[in-house]
Amino acid sequence: MTHLCITVRWLDNRYHGLLNRDGPPEWPPSPFRLLQALVAGVARHGQLDSEIGKSLVWLESLDAPLILAPRACSGQIVQRFVPNNDADKEPHRQLRLTGKTSRPTILLGVPEIHYVWPNAGGATEAEWATQAARYVTCLGWGIDMAYGDGRILEEKEVGQLRGIRWLPRPNTLRDDGLLRVPTGGSTMDLRRAHQSALNRIEHGKPLRTVEKPQVFDRVFYESAERPIGRPYAVFALRTPLDEFFPYSHAKLIHIAGMTRSASISAMKAFPPGDITDAADWVKSFVAGHRSEVENDHRQLSYVPLPSIGHGHADAMIRRVMIVAPFGCGSELSHLADQLDGEHLHPESGGEGPVLDRLRSDGVTRQYVGSSKVWASVTPVILPGHNDHKPEKTAKLIERALLQSGIDQGCQYTWGALPNFNNCLTAFKYDRSGRRTGYFRPDHLNGLTAVHIRITFEHPVTGPLVVGAGRHCGLGVLAALSE
Numbered sequence: 498m499t500h501l502c503i504t505v506r507w508l509d510n511r512y513h514g515l516l517n518r519d520g521p522p523e524w525p526p527s528p529f530r531l532l533q534a535l536v537a538g539v540a541r542h543g544q545l546d547s548e549i550g551k552s553l554v555w556l557e558s559l560d561a562p563l564i565l566a567p568r569a570c571s572g573q574i575v576q577r578f579v580p581n582n583d584a585d586k587e588p589h590r591q592l593r594l595t596g597k598t599s600r601p602t603i604l605l606g607v608p609e610i611h612y613v614w615p616n617a618g619g620a621t622e623a624e625w626a627t628q629a630a631r632y633v634t635c636l637g638w639g640i641d642m643a644y645g646d647g648r649i650l651e652e653k654e655v656g657q658l659r660g661i662r663w664l665p666r667p668n669t670l671r672d673d674g675l676l677r678v679p680t681g682g683s684t685m686d687l688r689r690a691h692q693s694a695l696n697r698i699e700h701g702k703p704l705r706t707v708e709k710p711q712v713f714d715r716v717f718y719e720s721a722e723r724p725i726g727r728p729y730a731v732f733a734l735r736t737p738l739d740e741f742f743p744y745s746h747a748k749l750i751h752i753a754g755m756t757r758s759a760s761i762s763a764m765k766a767f768p769p770g771d772i773t774d775a776a777d778w779v780k781s782f783v784a785g786h787r788s789e790v791e792n793d794h795r796q797l798s799y800v801p802l803p804s805i806g807h808g809h810a811d812a813m814i815r816r817v818m819i820v821a822p823f824g825c826g827s828e829l830s831h832l833a834d835q836l837d838g839e840h841l842h843p844e845s846g847g848e849g850p851v852l853d854r855l856r857s858d859g860v861t862r863q864y865v866g867s868s869k870v871w872a873s874v875t876p877v878i879l880p881g882h883n884d885h886k887p888e889k890t891a892k893l894i895e896r897a898l899l900q901s902g903i904d905q906g907c908q909y910t911w912g913a914l915p916n917f918n919n920c921l922t923a924f925k926y927d928r929s930g931r932r933t934g935y936f937r938p939d940h941l942n943g944l945t946a947v948h949i950r951i952t953f954e955h956p957v958t959g960p961l962v963v964g965a966g967r968h969c970g971l972g973v974l975a976a977l978s979e
Contacts, residue, residue: 499618500650502658503531503630507608507643511572511601514637522602525566525663526636529677529713531612532557534645536687538632545688549632552625556614557679561667561716563613565660567606568722574600610636611658618649661720668824669717669725677713686712721905721955724867728826729960730833731802731818731861732756734841734850742850743813747921748936749801749875753969755841755849756799756817757784763835769828782828785968795822797829798968800960803874805917805975806863812874812919816860817852820960867958868976872916875935876923876946877964877972883945894949897972901963906954911947917975923947941966950977 505526514523514530523530532553539550578594617623627647636643665678693708719725734742734752744752764783768775780786785796798820803812819836821829833854841849855861864874879893880900894909913923923946927933934946944965951974964972 498616498652500652500655501614501617501623501626501647502650502655503612503626503645503647505531505534505610505612505630505633505636505643505645507604507636507641509642510604510608512569512604512637512641513599513601514641522571522600523676524569524602525564525610525676525718527676527678528562528564528612529679529683529710530636532679532683533687533710534633534636534643535629536684536691538634538645539629540688540691541634542632544629544632548625549629552622552629553684555620555622556626557681557683559614559617561665561678561718563615563655563665564663564718565611565613565658566663567604567608567610567660569602569604572601572603574598607659609660611660613650613655613658623649661722663718663720663723666717666719666725666823668826669719669728674717674719674723674725675715676718678716680712680714682712683710686710724956724958726865726867726958726960727823728821728829729818729865730829731816731855731857732833732836732852733816733855734814735853736850739853741815743811743815744801744850746801746803746812746814746875746919747932747934749803749814749970750936750938751843752801752814752817752841753799755843756819756836756852757797757969759836759839759841759852760797760799760819760832763839764832767835769831772828782825783832795825796968797821797832798962799970800962800967800973801970802860802864802973803917803920804860805874805920806859808918810860810918812917816855818861818864818960820962863975864973865959866976867956868978869953869956870951870977871953871957871959871961871974872950872977873948873963874915874917874920874973874975875966875971876915876921876948878937878941878966879945879947880965881944890945890947893945894947897964898951901961901967901972903957903961903963905957907951909949909951911949914948916948916950935971937966937971938969941971946971949974 514526516523535553539545544550577597579597581593581595630645630647633645635641687710690708690710697705697707736742761784764779772778782796800818800820801814802816802818804810804815836852837854839852843849877897880896881893883890883893915922921934925934959976961974962972966972
């Protein structure tokens with residue numbers, strides 16, 4: 498797999514770009530700002546209508562790129578005084594000074610940034626785009642002098658690039674962390690804005706207003722410095738008298754199964770309006786049924802939450818969380834609206850608890866916080882049997898982390914004993930053959946289970962659910978104090 502990589506290197510360790518005219522500081526520099534720098538550089542060389550200029554139209558059609566940027570921090574606010582443009586209103590220079598405020602971003606590492614587009618290195622346009630990168634003269638304000646370069650990289654070479662990785666997360670419902678990205682028509686809109694800047698002065702006529710870019714989209718970018726957790730919705734289990742309905746934590750998969758069944762029924766009756774094939778979507782995304790050839794694990798997870806957080810917590814199940822993949826917040830929100838107030842129905846018959854939408858409380862925050870250190874509350878079901886070999890156990894844990902979408906460097910320990918009071922061991926039975934652990938679905942009975950404690954290099958935001966039982970509440974982790 499080849500990748501298109503455009504690298505920009507600053508001549509100084511300061512960057513002055515803002516998210517908008519009045520701030521706050523923008524970091525990292527957005528992909529749209531890179532496109533602005535490319536258009537300006539190519540236009541300066543009169544190449545906008547050449548193959549190099551056409552490659553920028555191709556570039557805007559690609560998905561948001563991966564960004565690798567150095568660590569940075571906000572500098573001091575600086576106010577400079579410059580003469581007002583209305584020079585004819587006040588002849589005295591000191592009386593027509595206007596204050597201009599700026600706050601640079603200080604680059605703490607090598608002053609270079611990489612924009613990487615996966616699967617975009619084989620096209621002819623990609624070769625022309627690498628040429629366009631060499632026309633860049635600044636990135637940010639005009640004082641942020643820089644030079645650019647473009648390359649076609651292999652997968653191994655991308656892994657060797659330096660910098661904090663910023664990953665685009667489309668459809669994430671967040672107000673902070675949104676960066677501008679190009680969309681269809683962005684290049685033509687930037688050409689229009691560039692031309693208006695060139696024509697702002699004409700002899701004998703008033704100064705014209707420079708038009709601002711208007712055609713772009715916004716995407717949330719996540720990194721170790723701005724961690725984000727998967728979308729989730731939490732429900733309290735209530736009795737008809739609106740009290741908590743405690744359920745045995747050994748049988749938490751029953752709550753997971755009842756919640757899954759209620760979700761399937763609700764989405765069959767009222768699927769989201771933008772779903773084209775509702776039956777297939779319910780089968781794969783809501784119910785989690787996949788064919789043997791499918792490797793996509795984009796599905797909902799139904800995670801009962803044991804009560805933890807203080808010394809007298811009994812680990813009983815009073816809440817259930819539904820966790821969605823990244824980018825599926827709108828579908829989860831639609832489902833949560835349908836489930837609020839629904840009764841759960843046990844397979845054995847009778848009335849189960851009522852689902853009551855819960856925004857946040859002390860127990861929930863144990864599972865959705867941000868920390869470097871996490872520990873399993875329910876045992877992690879490994880994707881295989883360890884044959885009682887530590888080396889194989891370590892490999893299975895690493896595979897389980899990777900399958901759960903955790904690719905950050907970490908250190909971990911494992912064992913059979915629980916990490917929290919009143920939780921159960923990772924064993925199914927004791928030495929006398931009596932059940933001592935959690936009930937499991939039949940397809941997980943032959944797999945090894947362990948309790949784990951993980952220390953990440955950078956803070957990670959929950960919820961974190963790891964292992965082969967992550968879709969039914971086994972392998973749920975809680976944040977610990979660092």
